[in-house]
Amino acid sequence: MISTKYSTKNMCQIFGITRETLRHYERLGLLNPRFNPDNGYREYSYWDVCSLIDILKYRSLGYSLSDTKDAIFELTYPQIKESLEDHIEIYSNKLIQYDLLLKKATRDLTYFRHAQDHLGEIIEAETEELFYVPYTTNPKNPDFMHMQKAFDNLQFFTTALVINGDNHDLDCYVLITEKQYADFLKLHDGVIIPKFKAVCQMIDIVGRNPADETIVEDFRKKISRKYSRTFDTIYAILVTRFYDEEKRYHQYFFVFSKL
Template identity: 30%
Template sequence: MYSMKEMIHLSGISRRTLYYYDQIGLLTPEVVDDNGYRIYSEQNLIRLQQILLLKSLGYTLSQVAELLSGQTLPQNGKEAWVHSLEQQIAWVDEEQEKLQRKRYLLKSMIHAVGTSGKVNAPELQQLLKALESKEVMNANKPQFNSDTYTPEELSILSSLPVMGSEDSRIQEYIELLEHIRLYMSEPPESDTVQYLAKRLWNWLLLLFQGNTQLLEKYWANLAPKQEEDSPVYGHDKELVAYVNRMMDVFLKRMGAEEQ
């Protein structure tokens, strides 16, 4: 058993806070005698420790109360502590997943802005809503239809870098698109644009493990259909059309050189 003074010493919270927790039914002492002297049990101390952890994770007191409602702890002190600490690890893990999700969303927005070359509030809002509906850990791998791709192609596609991930290949791709956007006013045949086309082609070949048929199939799916947006944010009609033109020039020249 613990006195209020001992609870304050062990937890570092104030007497006023302990009174308030009792007042709102969050932490009721085991015993309150006729003189108002409060005695706390081991279970009370465990519950207080849970409350403090949840508060540190950003939970409001009402959320803490809801989370702890109906909770029963083993009577044995050791078992109660182990049970409580395991539960708290689960809460921390859950919070880490939420934070990782937020980080992924923010990183995805950085990549999206870099790819699109502009900040478009409605599209960014749409991106956030779309990502919010997906469970995310380190990254969100897109799903590919097995009716459209062969097992070998699916294996290659599963290794592609993902928007929002820490994969360095994504940054290289974004930088390439940024450079291409800068020169979209120039003819696709210009030396500068063709240099970028060569860089993009070599990068894509490496990414798709030399499978040019899969590369063409995948890129075709990036093109926006009529009034719809591209499945990958930042690949607007103008960009995709320009890249197609510059790559057509590059591939024709490469084919001519090989003959």
């Protein structure tokens, strides 16, 4: 049987990689092409082709080159099976993650539409169960680690303020999300805001004014007059920041308090 040999050019064309990539894999011991004694050129065999397919497969799964080498040359059948089981778990978690992100994007879009159509209106609504972790600049603070984890998952979190509430000696600047997202991220050390009926308003801060308790003063006055009572804790969640056609800077905050 005639054994097919592939040149460096053939390998680059077939797999869409560069000569330097092939040389790098060779230096790492991942590929071992034969040198033709007649012309000194490399010749890649069926084994090299299969190895390169494995290299690209393991790299696509997120393996490092070192782990890829182990997978090709060292792993036993039970170990490969265990690795595949691990990836099934990883992909299952990814499916859950993207499903949650789809839900979050859909919910965020409702806030954007509300801001477009009902900016400044006072309404009543049921809140979701929320979860927040405070900002802290002290690495020794137990909340610092949780804040960092929230920063690592900002696709789920946004900035918020908790104003005049029981902050448990925390700063009022927080990273907030729905509790279901925090549960998925296994973030349990934070403050939970149970569901409640709320009075809400989407407000627009024009310019680069700092977001502090002054942004909700007008909201507090309006709802106090409307409901003939005082309101303690006010939450202000950042929805978006943007420039308009006149290059003015806007900050949309969704502010609410418990009825």
